[in-house]
Amino acid sequence: MKYFFVTLFIGFSIFTHAQTSLKGTITDKNKNKINDVTVLIPDLHKEVKSDQSGNYQFNNLPSGNFTIIFSHPEFDAVTSTITLNSSEVVHDVILSEEHSHHIDEVIVSTVFNKIQSQNVMKVENKKIKELQQSGAATLAEGLSKIPGVSNISTGTSIGKPVIRGLSGNRVLVYSQGVRLENQQFGEEHGLGLNDSGVESVEVIKGPASLLYGSDALGGVLYFNPEKFAKSNSYSSDFSQKFFSNTLGSNTSFGLKSSSENWKFLLRGGYNLHSDYKIPDGNRVTNTRFEETDFKAGIGYSNNSFSTIFRYNLNNLNLGLPEEIGDNTIKKDPDYPRQGVLNHIASLDNTMFFKNSKLDFDLGFIANDRNEYEDSQIPILKMDLQTFNYDVKYYFPKFKKIETIIGVQGMSQTNKNYGEEILIPNAKTNDLGFLITSNYEFGKNVLQAGLRFDNRSIETETHGEIGEEGYFEAINKKFQSFNASLGYKTSLIDKVTLRANLASGFRAPNLAELTSNGVHEGSNRYEIGNSNLKNEQNIQVDLNIEYGNSHFEFFVNGFYNHINNYIFISPTSDYIDDNLVFNYTQANSALYGGEAGIHLHPHPLDWLHFTSSFESVTGKIENGDNLPLIPANKLNNTLRLEVNSFEWLKKMYFSLNLETYLKQNKISSFETATNDYSLLNFGLGGNINLSKIKFELVVSGNNILNKEYVSHLSRLKNDGIPNIGRNIMVGINFNL
Incomplete structure (x- = not known):
């Protein structure tokens, strides 16, 4: 090959x-x-x-x-x-x-790279700058501001994205065009990405196995890196943010330079936070964390060829919270803690022919995960290395039909070097083939595709039979055919309808197949099942949206049926005083959607009001509820924009009210969550004082210091509330 x-x-x-x-x-x-x-x-x-x-x-x-x-x-x-x-x-x-304050973005995460108005799939596109203005301390926290996206959190440092009730290995994450692999099966294994040097995020809410293969059953988060400098130019920037609650700071510095053919960029980021404070004034012990991030890129292009190499190093040192204990403002994490070193390297090549092109992308990820109990010697040390490739050929356009064929693959090795082993040494290989076509006729677009995937998983025997930490060697193969069909049309002027029917799949991960031991973060003894089958789903999505220069609205609805849904279920047995949980399967369904409006009446173009509501229900075929389903949420924002002062440009002020409804549709090992509302604000603008020019951003989250517990907080079972009032002040300089 x-x-x-x-x-x-x-x-x-x-x-x-x-x-x-x-x-x-x-x-x-x-x-x-x-x-x-x-x-x-x-x-x-x-x-x-x-x-x-x-x-x-x-x-x-x-x-x-x-x-x-x-x-x-x-x-x-x-x-x-x-x-x-x-x-x-x-x-x-x-x-x-x-008047519309809207840019029709090019969607990169879908293979035809159409602008959103021409795209068959409804894809959410959000600028990272907007998420940063919300005052989020981490990227995972900021993602929860997007309708249909939530966050499973462990304090402020660990966050796992949830799309329409699905998370972990059911949500695929791409960064720099590379599939992110970082042991995402673990509940305390966070996203592992820093928002420094990221331009935007695209969210596919629904099965995207046609585009990406296994693990895209629930959706995709596609992070677009920052652009290079304009041709024949140089730029640099510096930003600094301060957070009142965690006494934390976030620093970023970037350099860019481009000629007609060559492009370069460097970016460094540093995050440092103390334990977060809850409304009663106490701090949650060991929620502190430190993060160092470095990004670099080099690109070359001419009239027939383009190539871009990017590299990202992320070093995360974070505490694992267990209680509300000593109230300190230390920033060096105590034990137990995690140390995660992540390398991402990508090479994106495009060759242009007369009427067609070839994309050939390579990626490599090295994820070194260490967990420390009470000394500098890691009790858990996992080394995950992943190489992947993605080749697509774009055929010459035939009349109004565009066609793409592609082959994608992944080769992965997992090795253990610590005393404790969560999953065995293993090798995983993926190979997938796809073909998809896009046909435009009048105001209509039809898109269809077919894909075949094969995944093989081979593990090693470890430990003694009958003892904790024993893993029997397995050699499994998982295969799946998947298809998608999408249709977009303009019902009447400015009213767009999208309808999509797609299947997806997910092969069981190593933890589900092989677990045999105590999961320290959950205090339960987990036993895997080597006989698990593919999760296979089919989802129907409907999207209707309307937009003019004064008013926009959207309604999204979905129904997602999953055969052989894998979940963990408690038994009546105990091992060493820990309740035993088994991995099992059952047919399940998730359904719900999102709806929202955006009002910006002319001539009051400075006034914006947005409101959105999102809801997800997850059921197993026996009537039980699926775990980790986010609570229904109502989000209202009033935003004012002014651009009339000579010394202050693009000034804005926003007031936001997030309301989470009571969540009592819970699984057998969850607890219900009460409803609550959080009031937030934001203000900022570009300040020009003589020769000094900078952007000022101020935001306040939970400004009424409401005590609450999120349904997706992993500290909920210990009765630990989420973060209290947090004021963020940020400045950005273009040097």
């Missing part, structure tokens, strides 16, 4: 194309020239700005069809599809005054 790809690369690289340029003039409806318009070609990672005469120009471009985005703070964004097939293409654009 390796030699095949090398030969393929060399063979395709001999193709060259005549150089193509794209230029044009940008004006408003009165034919006034507009300068400082950002013009972006996402597929080529190229970006320029219009000059004082409203002119823009790209040189040395490949042939083909490309999406171009024109954006400016004072105008509505315009997205165009351009065909480059001659030496010079001229494309003029007229921008209208901004």
Whole structure:
């Protein structure tokens, strides 16, 4: 396989194309020239700005069809599809005054990379900057602000994303275009990503096995890294945030430089927090954490080839909370604690031909996870190394039909070096093949695809039969065919309907197949089941949305039926005073959805009101409730925006009320959660004082200092409340 790809690369690289340029003039409806318009070609990672005469120009471009985005703070964004097939293409654009405050983003997580208005699937796209403005201390906490996304938390440092009631290995996470593998089966194994140097996140809420294979049964979180600097430019920035509750800080510093063909960037981040304080004034012992993050990237492109290499190192040192004990403001975690070192390397290659292209992506992840009980010698030491590849060929467009074929694979090894072993040494290999087509006719889009996957898992024997920590060797193969069918249409002017029917699957993970011991975080003896089958689901999604310059609304509904859903269930047996839990399977269903409005009436363009409601119900076929289903949530936000002061630009003020309803639809080993409401605020803007220019952000979460317990908090069983009032102050400098 390796030699095949090398030969393929060399063979395709001999193709060259005549150089193509794209230029044009940008004006408003009165034919006034507009300068400082950002013009972006996402597929080529190229970006320029219009000059004082409203002119823009790209040189040395490949042939083909490309999406171009024109954006400016004072105008509505315009997205165009351009065909480059001659030496010079001229494309003029007229921008209208901004009313919608909405940019039609290009969706990267779906294979055809359409803008959202053309996409068959409804994908949530959220700028990380917006999540940071909410005052979230970690990336996982910020994700819970997105409708349909929740967070299983252990204090403030450990967070696991939940999409429509599914989490862990049922939610696939991509960073830098690479599938993230970090022992996500564990309840206390967090996301392991830092928001520094991340541009946005895309959320696919539903089975995406057609696109990504196993583990995308519940959905996908796709993190887009920050863009390189504009061609022939240099930039640097510095940001600092302070958090009142945890006496914490978050620092980020970045450098970027780009020529016409080469691009470079460096980014460093540092996070440091004390134990969080609850409303009664006590601190939750050992919720403190320290995080160091480093990112680097280098890219090269010409008229026939583009390649980007990115690297991310994340070093996380965090405490494992057990009680409300000593009230200290120390920041060095006590025992027990975790030390997690994560490396992500990615190589993204695109070769452009006359009317088609080839994407060839490689990724490598090294996850070194250590847990310490009472000394600097780790009692648990797990080394997980994952290599993956993703090859897609985009056929020439035939009339209005676009077709892609692809092959994806993963090779993974897990090794143990500590005294305690949660899962055995193992090798996992994936191989998948897919084909999908997109057909546009009039105001309609039809998309369909088919995929086959094969996963093999091989483990080693360890320990003594009948003793805790004994693992019998297994050699398992899991296979699955999956398909999807999606349809998008405009029912009437500005009303869009999307309907999707898709299947997905998940092969059982190593913990579910092989567990034999006490799970310290849950105080239960877990026994795996080597006879588990694939989880196989089929989900129906409906989305209706309407939008004009004054008002928008959306309604999303879904029904997700899962055969052989894997869950852990208590027995009546005890081993060493720990209740025994077995992994078992049963058919299950989840259903619910999200609905929301956005009101921004003209001429009061400075006024915004948004409201959303989300609900999920999870049932096993015998009538029992599924565990870890988030409570129903109502979210209301009032936001004011002002841009009329010379020394203060893009000023905003927001007031937010999050209401969580009572959750009493619980599994046999959960406890119910009462309803509660949290009041939050935010304000900020760009400040220009002589030669000093910076962005100021202030936010307050739980400003009424409400004592509450989230249903998805892992500290709930110990009666430990969530974090109290927390004020964040941040400054961002473009140097």
